[in-house]
Amino acid sequence: DTGVSQNPRHKITKRGQNVTFRCDPISEHNRLYWYRQTLGQGPEFLTYFQNEAQLEKSRLLSDRFSAERPKGSFSTLEIQRTEQGDSAMYLCASSLGTGRGYTFGSGTRLTVV
Amino acid sequence: QQQVKQSPQSLIVQKGGISIINCAYENTAFDYFPWYQQFPGKGPALLIAIRPDVSEKKEGRFTISFNKSAKQFSLHIMDSQPGDSATYFCAASSYRGSTLGRLYFGRGTQLTVWP
Numbered sequence: 001d002t003g004v005s006q007n008p009r010h011k012i013t014k015r016g017q018n019v020t021f022r023c024d025p026i027s028e029h030n031r032l033y034w035y036r037q038t039l040g041q042g043p044e045f046l047t048y049f050q051n052e053a054q055l056e057k058s059r060l061l062s063d064r065f066s067a068e069r070p071k072g073s074f075s076t077l078e079i080q081r082t083e084q085g086d087s088a089m090y091l092c093a094s095s096l097g098t099g100r101g102y103t104f105g106s107g108t109r110l111t112v113v
Numbered sequence: 114q115q116q117v118k119q120s121p122q123s124l125i126v127q128k129g130g131i132s133i134i135n136c137a138y139e140n141t142a143f144d145y146f147p148w149y150q151q152f153p154g155k156g157p158a159l160l161i162a163i164r165p166d167v168s169e170k171k172e173g174r175f176t177i178s179f180n181k182s183a184k185q186f187s188l189h190i191m192d193s194q195p196g197d198s199a200t201y202f203c204a205a206s207s208y209r210g211s212t213l214g215r216l217y218f219g220r221g222t223q224l225t226v227w228p
Contacts, residue, residue: 042218
């Protein structure tokens with residue numbers, strides 16, 4: 001286990017469809033974060049988990065977005081009724097303890113057509 | 114509202130030169146300031162980080178300078194190499210309150226190092 005794994009790497013979907021992304025963090029990391037990055041911008045925080053508990057959600061995370069981390073292991077991010085504005089890179093990161101040194105995955109690039 | 118402001122947006126440097134990227138913040142609760150490097154198609158990778166109790170931190174060719182009173186910090190890349198060509202992001206976080214561990218990123222600087 002050498003890093004944070006995200007699947008799929010790319011997803012093209014039609015507007016209105018639901019999509020789900022998966023993140024497998026570094027195994028001993030208890031914190032897991034989701035960020036969204038659009039072209040030419042820095043990553044923006046969406047939500048984070050400490051073990052299985054979702055402790056904070058950004059206002060960016062509308063009702064169409066839901067994230068889970070069952071048993072404090074992998075996490076899924078689901079977007080329902082996708083819109084073109086959801087097109088972005090979705091990044092997952094994990095950390096141990098204080099959350100200082102994040103390790104990011106390579107992201108899932110979502111394109112909504 | 115951008116919590117961390119980064120400049121310049123793009124930077125072109127000759128091989129062997131010094132690359133300097135600047136960031137500023139307003140929230141005095143921030144107590145951790147990392148820099149991330151991102152290559153196309155990859156996630157950001159932690160490069161170097163500093164806490165406000167020191168004014169400078171150096172790791173190899175990378176140095177962070179931190180000015181607490183001015184609420185500014187900068188990344189210096191010495192002897193810049195073509196392999197350094199990437200997008201660099203500054204960030205900040207606070208280990209207090211509800212934003213525990215959450216990173217606020219700047220908008221990034223696209224660095225190009227010409228051989």
